[in-house]
Amino acid sequence: MRSLQVTSLDGPDGLRVVEVPEPEPAARQVLVEVHALGVSWPDLLLTRGEYQVKPPLPFQLGVDLAGVVRSAPADAPVSAGDRVAACLSYGGGADVVAVPTEAVFPLPDGVSFAKGAALPMNYLTAQFALATRAGVRAGETVLVHGASGGVGTATLQVAKGYGARTVGVVSTEEKADLVRRLGADDVVLVGGFLDAVRAVTEGRGVDVVVDVVGGDLMTDSLRSLAPEGRLLVVGFTGGAIPQVRVNRLLLNNIDVRGVGWGAYAMVRPGFMHAQWDALLPMIESGVVDPPVGATYPLEEASRALTEMAERRVLGKSVLSLR
Incomplete structure (x- = not known):
């Protein structure tokens, strides 16, 4: 599968799309087939080594994502085939990702994957x-x-x-x-x-x-x-x-x-799901409707980050994987 990786801390120029094996989900992880990946400010900081989280090189980029569940634990809030949004500190930028159950949220049918990837963080x-x-x-x-x-x-x-x-x-x-x-x-x-x-x-x-x-x-x-x-x-x-x-x-x-x-949220089990529950009525009513400004293929992630950094795009930039 494709993986969007930071290979050097040179900003967007350090990004590469490489082939890696698909992940095996651990206990309490949901396996998600990623359809869209949000482009966020933390992504940019991660490529520069300026974010509070500093993973060792090389590492897989990607904070916000949306897709379809391939498999999930029995006690997870979602099941195989469900449309979901999810967020990670990093690591969401691949065709398939394993996400902790705490960070996976049901995505209403009326919300596109591009908009879903603009929602979580x-x-x-x-x-x-x-x-x-x-x-x-x-x-x-x-x-x-x-x-x-x-x-x-x-x-x-x-x-x-x-x-x-x-x-x-x-x-x-x-x-x-x-x-x-x-x-x-x-x-x-x-x-x-x-x-x-x-x-x-x-x-x-x-x-x-x-x-x-x-x-x-x-x-x-x-x-x-x-x-x-x-x-x-x-x-x-x-x-x-x-x-x-x-x-x-x-x-x-x-x-x-x-x-x-x-x-705050990462150390309080159930907090993010309670937040999502508070947002769902706003999403379903259309009050919450993230503006997607530009869509790019995964291979143009470097351009997407550069244009975001230069404030050339209004609204959320999204990478399309499927």
Whole structure:
């Protein structure tokens, strides 16, 4: 079978598609025939050796996937022939993969494999951020930085699923058009976003800020919060890790909360399945509908990662295997 492997830590240029034997599932593993593989930011970091998980070379890339179950343990939540989505820290990029039962989720019939491969990590992260870390409530206002990116679009949709008003922050008008199509209530450009947010909230501010960008947005993000607001730190795609002037937290009783979904979920059996159960009604109703921006064959994984890194694709990039 084909396997997408990182052979050197030179970014996407270090990727190779090689032939390897099919895996033999261990106890409590589900064997999945992969139809689609999501292209994610952790994949890019893994190719550079910059991710928190650092497997020895060579290793099989692939975080998000969707496909059909070939075999499963009797006590697994899925059975042979079922359509599924799944996520791994790495290792999902092959024609057939063995996945722990904890990380395999039923995929509704109406959801394509490409969209299924766009769901797990981003939408589980968004659900964890909003429900577990922020405790978002219907009627609250959620601001999302990097709103056109993978976690950003997921957060906008999940927030709508919880009954929140959403404000998307983007860098270009092209991205603003995408975010509007995804259902954001308000969209503002990142340049001068604080004044724009104050205008659309009539001076009150927002209840929750979800920040996947980092960099120099932190101070104005704190200023954009209403009293008792929560700022969620999800990532640093902008590159720089900001510093917090903690005196600002006192003024309006503001919280800054970290969002480390993987570290939390991976050590709590059943947690990811409970998350998926919370997302399923949103998926089935169409509130959660991941935008697939581009599809590539497996052999063009290097190009897919490069174009994602250069932000040339709006929406989720997906590799098609079948």
